[in-house]
Amino acid sequence: MTSIVLNAKKEVGAVQLAEPILDIRNLNVGFARNRLIAIDALDLTVRRGEIVALVGESGSGKSMTALTAMRLLPVGAGIISGEVRVHGRDLLALPPSAMNAVRGREIAMLYQQPKIMLDPTATIGRQIAEPLQIHRGLSLKDAWPHVIEALRDVGIPEPERRAMSYAHQLSGGMAQRVMIAAALSASPDILIADEPTTALDVTVQAQILKLLVRKRDEASLAVLLITHDLMVVSAIADRVAVMYAGRIVEEGETRAVLRSPRHPYTQALLRSSLLAAEEDGRLYAIPGSASAARGLSCGCRYHPRCQAARSLGIEERCRSQEPSLSTASASPGHQSRCWGVQVTAGGMQ
Amino acid sequence: MTRLDADLGHIRAANPRRGIRSWTLISTRIFRVHWMLLIGAAIFSTIALTLLVTPWIAPFDPSSQNILKRLASPSAAHWFGTDQLGRDVFTRVLYGGRFSVAMAAITLILCAVVGTIIGAISARAGGAADELLMRLVDLLVAFPDVVIALFLISVFGPGYGTLIVALTITGWTPFARLMRGLTLEVNTKEYIEAAEALGCSRWFIIFRHIIPNTLGPIFAISFLRFGHKLITVGALSFLGLGVQPPNSDWGAMLADARNFMDRMPWLMITPGLAVFITALSVTLIGKGIELERNRGRDENASSPYLK
């Protein structure tokens, strides 16, 4: 699977020049009720035609990032500060009514469970037509040929017949294709895909990823791909951001991050992923849990689980001071948030 | 103040929650009682107490007639006026209430007991017995209460026994449905499996584990169904098939009053108001219990998708 899709990756370098489509700046989001900061000073940029992967254990705040960008936060969640810029315009500053014109038109989303994201009582054709009706002002009748075309384009056989079917008649993979057709029908500029293949079979996974890459290529779509699967990352992402307890702890070009991960958490993630298992046949589990990190208000969020801090003898600093994101390797844009990296790179202490 | 405190304070300011509603807050935080329950209980206990001491406080004899004073308007002596036979309406409302409320309470308790037991058996037995009992419930639900009562009265003739049997036959089904659902839920809990592993009998499990664990919702629905019972008892009396003369209840009084309603509207207002207020107060108690049980649960949160 890896090799099939890998070729599809864009040439490094070309991407760097493209304009930023989605630009998240210093975003903080939290839940008042259980006193939880879900997203902590997050910065993230996705450029035109670029696939950026956001990875991290479950609970690290990936979905919350996506929902914040869509401004469809769950009950109890509040935006503390920050900006989510799309084409330079801050979505968080828009009045709620103005967001309707943005969702589906500029920014669209895919979800982990495509079948439950489709209305069980409406035909899939109607749901794909909705963005066209709303953003393009087409009638259902006028939108229908586009719907059929969109279905054919995402690889659904017999699109005329399928347009009239319902969510329960589709397989998971089919449903995700339908969701892609619906998300892209009004040609948004950025697609946020929240674990779009996690619930699918491996072969179907590869097909969906290929489809995403093709759509990216055809439409110069910017894609924020949320996943916890490093195989997926290495297969299609141009850049990757690693998230831990609401913060970005490492980011950079996919090859650089996966070949020479600098942050101990990224290293642990890699060791625990199937990418590593292919070499030594066993899976590694990161000791400890991320939940402890949520209560911390100072120091490195990873320090309760970090072995590097102990072996480098910098535990005291890790506990009391928060490292900043700083250059981690020669690869352009490769940064990590770790005292250990700064110590070994800068020869401080 | 840590960063967390500062930031979360900010979220609270950004999402103003409901303001403090002092008296409901006090009642709910300290007594854990919903305001509907408070109001309902206050009204109903007043009614129940009044009906209990009626023989001592009633100003007149309920059946003493005074033709000279028939169909009199409300006055200091006769608060609700007098009826076509010159009987004091206030006194008759009190005595009628004793019958209506007692009848509703008796049938309600019977329904709760029968329904709860059948529901528990149905769930525990499963299979064909369960299927059969639930089909029976479906069948009974298809008949209106009053119609089943009519059928039974056609067979056994009117009378209090028939009335109670009829109202029980029509009334146990909601309890059985609820209990069956609750039992199936409780069944999956470990202590039932533990009891089964210890070789406890089916009946022991039902009485020792299932019934105590499902009492809360059964209580809530009992209060919610009371009003319905009271109204049905009244309906049958209204149709002349419930209470028999010379006794009377609120339904029978309403039937009598209908003949004079153009001239003497108050005859019709007071017994009906009595049914209404009594039914409402008990229903409020039930609703209060139900809402209190659900307080803070997810179902009270508004949808995040309608902003």
Next chain:
Amino acid sequence: MDAIVMNVFVAKKFVIVLITLLIVSILAFLVPYVGSDDPARAILRARTVDDALDPAAIEALRAELGLNRSLIAQYLGWLWRALHLDFGYSFATRTAVDVMFVQALKVTSLLAISALILAMVIAVPLGTIAAMRPARMFDNAVTVFTQTLIAIPEYWAGPLLVLFFSIHMGWLPSAGWRDFNSTILPVVVLSLRPIAYFTQVSRSAMVEVLRAPYIGAARGRGLTASQTLVRHGLRNGMLPVITMFSLWLTSLLGGSVVVEVIFGIPGMGWLLYDAVLNNDAPLIQASIVFIVALAALINTITDIGYALLNPSVRLTHDKA
């Protein structure tokens, strides 16, 4: 696949309905025999004012009705005729029972369906608005409102409305079932409790639907809150209301006795009430069978309607 599952589902339902009808028919048949009175006496009593019945007349009638045959033979005969919709003649009016039924059913179904539609028109918006902000002001007000409606007895609301609209204001007739105006008060009175129950059901269904993932996904495509509500919320939130509608319809077609008696409406409720007062066995027998058959019919229609509204029901229903 779908078709097979559907067929098994339908066949199973059909068998259950048949067995139920058979059992109910036996019970219904036994009604005049269980009672304290001998059927022949009952007939004569219903027909004559004279309480002292002529023994010869009783014997003649027994022979005529075949009451001397064995119970089983009588039942089979009755069942055979019932299958041809021949339920005999009313003891009291000597009219064919099926003719009386058809007339009464026309009236009652119009009354019941109007009341239920009125209830639905009021309840669904109320429940929906309450569901949009649960546990807030409007929701609480709706809860109190529904509790109030449930606590109002029909035999009080009916006369009160008559008192005001007919006697006091003279706007509407106080009884009868002739023109549109005469239907208003009974329909309103009959709709009170359905309004309450439909509102409760649609509220709780809608609370759940509005938080369903597909509602969020619809917002994600750019639909406004109200567009989402109309396109995806109402349809899904209506499903439980439809079920409730059919339950109530079944129940009300059996006869809304109190309302029909109050307003003097010649429907099923009135027919039944009269039958019981007169101990009119053929009418009572027929109405029992009829109510159950009707319930089965409405149930089937609801299932079909439900499947049309919610296509996934065909598969999920069977598993449940």
